[in-house]
Structures are given as structure tokens and as C-alpha cells.
Amino acid sequence: MTVLRSVLLFALAALAEIGGAWLVWQGWREHRGVLWIAAGVLALGAYGFVATFQPDPHFGRILAAYGGVFVAGSLAWGVVVDKFRPDRWDLIGAGLCLLGVAVIMYAPRG
Template sequence: MTVLRSLLLFVLAAFAEIGGAWLIWQGWREHRGALWIAGGVLALGAYGFVAAFQPDANFGRILAAYGGIFVAGSLAWGMVVDKFTPDRWDAIGAAICLLGVAVIMYAPRT
């Protein structure tokens, strides 16, 4: 159950951070306005809180592992929202990052 909770928190964090950054991008770069930017700022703030709910007590470990989630999540967001098509190197890189997440977060420790 702890691993499942951790994975769900990583997905929620990715949605908040990537979504927040995307909203700011849309508000600023695509000239959609201040409300989009404000929504992005709120989502980025929510991301900061989500990470605090991870069961592991080590901030550095959580943030390092989240980096791999962010890489894969950003490519997935681009595919779904922006119709971006990753190439095989994107997919290989994301898989390596997710393997790193698994090692950092879920390797047995004594």
C-alpha cells in the first residue's frame, strides 16, 4: 500500500507541476492572460504540498526521484495536450528515468 500511495502522490505532483507550468506558458507565451498565469501559480504551489505527503522522510530522495517522474510526465503531457510525438530516444530516456525512480524510491534498504 505504501508503494501505491507513493506512486499516486508522484502522479498528482506531476499533474500539478506540469499543469501549472503549462498554464503559465499559455498565459504568457500564448497571451491567454493573467487568470491562466494565476491558475498556474496556484497549481505550482499545490505541487509543493503534494511532495510533503510522500511516506519517505528524505526531501532530497523525494525530489531526486520526482525528477524522473517529471521527465516522463512532461512527455506524456506533451503527447496528450500538445499532440507532441516523442521519438524513440525520448521514450528510452523516459524509461531510464523511471528505472531510476524505482531504484531511488523502492530499492530495499536496511
Template sequence: MSVLRSIGLFLLAALAEIGGAWLVWQGIREHRGLLFIGAGVAALGAYGFVATLQPDANFGRILAAYGGVFVAGSLVWGMLVDGFRPDRWDLIGATFCLVGVAVIMYAPRSA
């Protein structure tokens, strides 16, 4: 159950961070205003909170693994929200990142 919880937290963190960054981007680059920027800042703050809920207590491990989730999640966000179409190299790279996440987070460890 802790692996499923961890994966859910990674997905929630990705939504908060990628969504927050997108909102700030929209507010500044697309001139959508302070409401978008403020919502983005709040979402980015929520990401920081969600990351602390991971079952593993090692900050470096959590952030390293989340980096792979962020890479893959950013491509998915781009596809769903901005009409981005990744090429095969994007997909291969994201797959490598997610395999890295699995190794970092869920490989068996001795005490």
C-alpha cells in the first residue's frame, strides 16, 4: 500500500508543480495577470507540502525521484493542455526517467 500511496503523492505533486509553473507562465508570458500568477505561486507552495508526505524520509531521494516524474509529467501536461506532440526521443527519455524513479524509490534495500 505504501508504494501506491507514494505514486499517488508523486502524481499530486506533479499536478501542483507543473500546474503552478504553467499558471505563472500564463500570467507572465501570456499576460493573463496577477490572478494566474497568484494561483501558480499557491500551487507551487502546495507542491512543497505534498512532497513532505512521501513515506520515505530521505529528502534527496524524494527530490531525485520526483525529477523523473516531473520530466514525464511535463510532457503529458504539454500534450493535454498545450497541444504539444512529443517525438519518440521525448518518449524514450521520459521512459528512462520513470525507470529511474522506480529504481530510486522502490528497489529493495537492506536496512
């Protein structure tokens, strides 16, 4: 149950951070306005809180592992929202990142 909870928290954190950054991007670069930017800032703040609910007590480990989730999640966001088509190298890289997440977070420790 702890691993499932952790994975769900990583997914929620990715949604908040990637979505927040996308909203800021849309507000500024696509000239959609300050409300988009404000929503992005709130989502980015929510990401910071979501990360605190991870069961592992070590900030550095959580943030390092989240980096791999962010890589894969960013590509997935691009596919769904921006119709981006990752190539095989994008997919291999994302897979390696997720493998790194699994090692960092879920390897047996004594």
C-alpha cells in the first residue's frame, strides 16, 4: 500500500507541477493573461505541498526521484495536451528515468 500511495502522490505532484508550468507558459508566452499565470502559480504551490505527503522522510530522495517522474510526465503531458509525438529516444529516456525512480524510491534498504 505504501508504494501505491507513493506512486499516486508522484502522479498528483506531476499533474500540479507540469500543469502549473503549462498554465504560466500559456499566460505569458501565449498571451492568455494574468489569470492563467495566477492559476499556474497556485498549481506550482500545490506541487510543493503534495511532495510533503510522500512516506519517505528524506527531501533529497523525494525530489531526486520526482525528477524522473517529471521527465516522463512532461512527455505524457505534451502528447495529451500539445499533440507532441515523442520519438523512440524520448521514450527510452523516459523509461530510464522511471527505472531510476524505482531504484531510488523502492529499493530495499536495511
